Amino acid sequence: MWFPLGSVLHSLWGSAPLHTLFLLSAILLILAQYLQKRRSHLNYPPGPPGLPIVGNFFQMDLKNPQIIIQKLTKKYGNIFCLHLGNLTFMIVSGLPLIKEVLINQGHVFIDRAKVPIHFHVIKTFGLIASNGQAWKQQRRFALMTLRNFGLGKKTLEDRIREEARYLTEAIREEKEQPFDPRFQINNAVSNIICSITFGYRFDYHDVQFRDLLKTLDVILHLETRSECQLFNVFPWIMKFLPGTHQKLFGEWKKLETFIEGIVKQHKENLNPEETLDYIDAYLKEMSKDNIHSSFEEKNLVFCTLDLFFAGTDTTSTTLRWALLFMAVYPEIQGKIQAEIDRVVGHSRQPTMDDKENMPYTNAAIHEVQRMGDILPFNVPRVATVDTTVGGYHVPKGTIMLTNLTSLHRDPKEWATPETFNPEHFLENGQFKKKEAFLPFSMGKRVCIGEQLARAELFLFFTCLLQKFTFQAPPNTQLSLDSEVRVTTSPVSYKICALPRAM
Numbered sequence: 495m496w497f498p499l500g501s502v503l504h505s506l507w508g509s510a511p512l513h514t515l516f517l518l519s520a521i522l523l524i525l526a527q528y529l530q531k532r533r534s535h536l537n538y539p540p541g542p543p544g545l546p547i548v549g550n551f552f553q554m555d556l557k558n559p560q561i562i563i564q565k566l567t568k569k570y571g572n573i574f575c576l577h578l579g580n581l582t583f584m585i586v587s588g589l590p591l592i593k594e595v596l597i598n599q600g601h602v603f604i605d606r607a608k609v610p611i612h613f614h615v616i617k618t619f620g621l622i623a624s625n626g627q628a629w630k631q632q633r634r635f636a637l638m639t640l641r642n643f644g645l646g647k648k649t650l651e652d653r654i655r656e657e658a659r660y661l662t663e664a665i666r667e668e669k670e671q672p673f674d675p676r677f678q679i680n681n682a683v684s685n686i687i688c689s690i691t692f693g694y695r696f697d698y699h700d701v702q703f704r705d706l707l708k709t710l711d712v713i714l715h716l717e718t719r720s721e722c723q724l725f726n727v728f729p730w731i732m733k734f735l736p737g738t739h740q741k742l743f744g745e746w747k748k749l750e751t752f753i754e755g756i757v758k759q760h761k762e763n764l765n766p767e768e769t770l771d772y773i774d775a776y777l778k779e780m781s782k783d784n785i786h787s788s789f790e791e792k793n794l795v796f797c798t799l800d801l802f803f804a805g806t807d808t809t810s811t812t813l814r815w816a817l818l819f820m821a822v823y824p825e826i827q828g829k830i831q832a833e834i835d836r837v838v839g840h841s842r843q844p845t846m847d848d849k850e851n852m853p854y855t856n857a858a859i860h861e862v863q864r865m866g867d868i869l870p871f872n873v874p875r876v877a878t879v880d881t882t883v884g885g886y887h888v889p890k891g892t893i894m895l896t897n898l899t900s901l902h903r904d905p906k907e908w909a910t911p912e913t914f915n916p917e918h919f920l921e922n923g924q925f926k927k928k929e930a931f932l933p934f935s936m937g938k939r940v941c942i943g944e945q946l947a948r949a950e951l952f953l954f955f956t957c958l959l960q961k962f963t964f965q966a967p968p969n970t971q972l973s974l975d976s977e978v979r980v981t982t983s984p985v986s987y988k989i990c991a992l993p994r995a996m
């Protein structure tokens with residue numbers, strides 16, 4: 495749930511203004527002078543001067559986000575601050591500073607901040623927003639459980655391959671007509687995390703499942719709306735006002751209720767001898783007597799919610815970028831298919847063991863993640879103590895955004911930074927790792943789903959390209975523009991999936 499904070503930046507620049515509050519801020523401007531003076535004795539990082547209470551909220555509110563961000567970065571460089579209400583954001587760019595924050599000072603920036611719009615819903619439950627001992631316990635347990643499944647009947651890889659067969663069938667049903675693959679891909683990806691946490695997958699036409707994914711999608715859109723950001727500035731007022739933020743809270747409640755229902759089912763059917771999924775394993779852990787334990791039912795609901803939230807949209811958005819790039823770059827798609835045909839052939843499904851023999855395909859998937867750049871400002875951390883970064887004083891409580899775009903589009907690191915080009919990850923035909931590639935972040939809070947996501951990306955992608963060629967609909971030009979929401983996703987598109995001659 496914490497992912498949305500990165501999108502604060504986007505939304506600040508992109509969202510509709512609240513002109514009524516302008517007057518108020520004009521008055522407060524006078525007070526701003528005072529605030530600036532008070533801060534001057536320490537070496538604070540530069541940034542546009544803000545108003546007290548609202549900070550830079552109104553300055554953000556401009557029609558053309560990219561240009562403004564560019565201007566600020568040009569003006570203030572690789573490290574600067576923004577204020578929003580009583581939250582202070584710091585944005586660092588470039589590999590040296592990002593490593594400084596995530597690795598060298600990883601222990602300082604280990605926590606997530608309490609951002610009102612999220613705190614209102616999840617408090618400090620779950621995996622993404624929790625801190626301290628509770629976070630450690632929950633993270634360790636989730637990692638272990640993810641590793642163990644397989645525990646039950648099927649290994650994780652088998653589950654993904656089975657789901658890839660359902661996905662292939664669902665796409666075949668489109669009969670070569672133009673379609674938006676969002677729905678099928680989202681279902682397939684979500685089913686993997688559902689089968690790990692709930693113990694089962696859903697049929698793509700299941701009404702409950704459709705509602706669930708719809709709710710998730712609504713949340714991802716609402717999060718970036720200006721009322722929701724205003725809640726961060728004036729939580730104590732906004733709490734009582736109607737608006738988008740209330741709708742957002744309602745949508746979260748729906749997800750919570752859904753998962754509560756699933757937990758209830760599991761409690762009724764629990765067989766301690768046979769833990770088949772994350773919820774079973776968690777219930778077993780809860781039954782152990784330990785007063786210091788963070789394993790309790792409310793936390794179970796929010797941890798499950800976090801896995802669902804973090805594990806669905808990220809991976810499915812990446813796959814939607816992947817299919818789009820295939821349709822836009824047919825010659826690259828052809829090379830990948832040639833590699834699949836050579837290494838896997840037509841008669842069997844790809845497996846993870848094939849990956850090491852498929853450097854071109856592997857490179858292309860990495861390139862999709864580089865160009866997709868779905869979490870441009872990472873998932874923010876917070877300074878747990880006063881510290882210094884790049885020579886600037888960073889007070890405790892500063893929210894730290896690491897600009898991953900600055901790595902993924904760095905002209906010093908990539909031959910053609912703005913163009914899709916799998917050669918970026920190849921050297922003499924072999925796959926080559928790159929340091930400036932961090933879609934899963936790094937350090938102590940690095941994504942716990944990285945292995946799972948990589949397996950999903952590889953298997954879904956290769957299974958689809960083995961069976962189909964993706965093309966723009968006749969007489970259509972596909973756009974590579976992105977849409978601003980919690981994760982940066984391609985604008986909705988339609989493509990045709992042509993079955994390959996076998």
Ligand code: HEM
Pocket residue numbers: 621622623633687800801804805806808809812868869872873874933934935936937938939940941942943944946947
């Ligand atoms: C392409 C897919 C994915 C991408 C790009 C991605 C990216 C990220 C990033 C950038 C973070 C923040 C790490 C940090 O603060 O340093 C994160 C955290 C997290 N991810 Fe992923 N992720 C993906 C898939 C998944 C999946 C499939 C799961 C499900 C198991 C998952 C679960 C989580 C969780 C629970 C956290 C919070 C970890 C913590 O705060 O300790 N992610 N992810």
Ligand SMILES: *[C@@H]1O[C@H](CO)[C@@H](O)[C@H](O)[C@H]1NC(C)=O
Pocket residue numbers: 563564567585586587897899900901903
């Ligand atoms: C992040 O990095 C990109 C690429 O270097 C740059 O264009 C952008 O302005 C940076 N954004 C911020 C907020 O620093």
